[in-house]
Amino acid sequence: MATTEDVLRHTPLHALHLELGGKMVPFAGYEMPVQYPAGILKEHLHTREKAGLFDVSHMGQAFLSGDDPAAALERLTPSDLIGLKEGMQRYCLLLNDQGAILDDFMTARLAGERALYLVVNAATKESDFAYIAQKLAGVATLNPQTDRALFALQGPAAEAVLARHAPDAAALRFMHVRRMDVAGAPAIVSRSGYTGEDGFEISLNAADADRVARLLLREAEVMPIGLGARDSLRLEAGLCLYGHDIDESTGPIEANLAFAIGKRRKIEKNFPAAEHIVDALFNGVPRKRIGIRPDGRAPAREGTEIADKNGRVIGRVTSGGFAPSLNVPVAMGYVESAFAGDGTEIDLLVRGKPVPAHVAPMPFVPHRYKRTTPS
Amino acid sequence: MSELRFTNQHEWVRIEGDEATVGITKYAAEQLGDVVFVELPEAGKKLARDAEAAVVESVKAASEVYAPLSGEIVAANAALSDDPAKVNADPEGEGWFFRIKLADKAETEGLMTADQYTEFVKGL
Structure with missing residues (x-):
């Protein structure tokens, strides 16, 4: 190969x-x-x-066809796809049997079409497509659009x-x-x-x-x-990058992506590792994805260790760099849940030296989406 | 003003008496892209040749700058803390990194001339 x-x-x-x-x-x-x-x-x-x-x-594009592709795809993701209206798309997580994240992707239901339109990450498209095709064999057919x-x-x-x-x-x-x-x-x-x-x-x-x-x-x-x-x-914008902020070692709740679990799905608990994930949703998780604002000018890159004020390592940066719109460094990463509250003082171990930082809300720059105005 | 000498790590060196001013080359600055942070050595720090002397960070990544010559840091360019973009705007002038008091002037023999460095970059 x-x-x-x-x-x-x-x-x-x-x-x-x-x-x-x-x-x-x-x-x-x-x-x-x-x-x-x-x-x-x-x-x-x-x-x-x-x-x-x-x-x-x-990025990977595909159509998923079949008698009821939404019901089929719900076997692999906690999103409400049966409830996805025509002309709408939804952010989804592709989960393995253990409830870990294989990818994040978009599912769209085009008006008047039975097939769903999927867009997945570039680095994972081959494995995603193979996984979806194999898991849904017999109930839905995946047609990658190359x-x-x-x-x-x-x-x-x-x-x-x-x-x-x-x-x-x-x-x-x-x-x-x-x-x-x-x-x-x-x-x-x-x-x-x-x-x-x-x-x-x-x-x-x-x-x-x-x-x-x-x-x-x-x-x-x-x-x-x-x-x-x-x-x-x-x-x-505080958005996850697959392979960095989320991967097969992270689950939806610790990744702070509970919004990607449909309300109906939480009740039905019919997605991969549903019991475990719903339990995590209500009873908490050992670590959480957080936003980080270093106090100084030094960026903290992916892999930087995060320590509490006593020097004990409590987590790791998964994405970090410079925020041009804010003219300061920003980062995201995972820390033990006790340290996940906004404003918590932490240290980033940049090149062996502690750099003071704070846990900060995300997005760092407000989203400016054109949403439907609620009637 | 004496002419510049260069290393294969893309640093430039201006030797004046027993001191040298050091920065990164125009080629290095272009390769890095927009510089957003520079970490400089403190005055008094003693460095062996090829030891890590500074860190330069672009939006995308962090890179080390190595001491091109052995010696003791006598000054660092504090202006880069407030305006790291000077490294891109004027890499071989206002974007200088530090001055070092040379421990062994013979080490300067191994540096490249401007023509040699230009040839070296062409081969990359």
Whole structure:
């Protein structure tokens, strides 16, 4: 297998990335732009101020078909998918039999379609697809979409920009999803993203990707954004990165993702390790995922040990870096639950020295999603 | 002002008498990207050649800066604490890291000239 893994795959926008001066790095088996000449700081700030275009075509897309794909998929996730309305999508956790997190993903129910549309992480797509196909064999069929591209257009100007090419996009609200043409290309457009900003995710045929990306980049508000700023934006938004903040050693409750468990599912307890997870929900967990604000300027990176004020190690940083919008370092990680309260004083052991920090609420930068106004 | 010498760790060195000013090269600054934090050695600290002398952090990652020559730190560029972006804006000027009093001037013989360093970077 080593030979196939040595060859990095390209997304349909690879030539465009090179043309734009993208600094290409290996990521999840793909050669992807970590940044463009503007640099991570400018790309990050531009996304919060105007709009950024991200190529996320390396992520996995699939349709799950069958008599009742929602009921089938509920065997593997605690989300309420039977209750997912047409034209809506939902954040889901893919759990193994022990209730640990195999991945986080999106499930969409498109109007008038029986099949569900799934978007999973790039690094886990092969294993996710194999797992789902095997676990649901006989009740649902997974059809990976290998010939589709995926973009994210994020930021306060995203709606105005996309509406020029897809007028129907403006009517969507957070987590709404529907098929529509974008610049004449058939697409699945959802109002969602991974930055904390308002914005859209646009799935389209690989053959249309380059043309549509160039059209969007020609808009004055739009700048291409690499994986570096994608990471700093999602960290400021307090969003988990699979393989870092959540993985097969973490469960939904300690990861602070209880919102991904449907109300009906808590009562029915018919998802993997449901008894254990519902028990954890009501009776607590030994450790919790928290936000961290270092008191000084030194960033604490992934793997940094977290200690209490007596020097005892109580946890570990799982994502850490610099928050360009706040101009300070931020991090997230896990600590023993007794230390998880906002404002708790902790030390980060950066290069062997204790750096004072506080447990802090997330998101670090408020989300600006365009939600449906409650009637 | 004496001309710069370079290391294969992408530091530049300006030797003046028995002291040297040290920073990271333009190439290194470009590779790192936007610098957001620099940890500098304190004056008086004695360092052997190739010992870890400073840490430079970009949005993405932390990198070590090694002492290009043995000696004792005589000054660090405090301005980088408030404005680490100087490392990107002027890496071989205002973005200097520290000054070191040389323990063994013979060590400077092993450093590269500007032309040699340019060739070295081309080969990367």
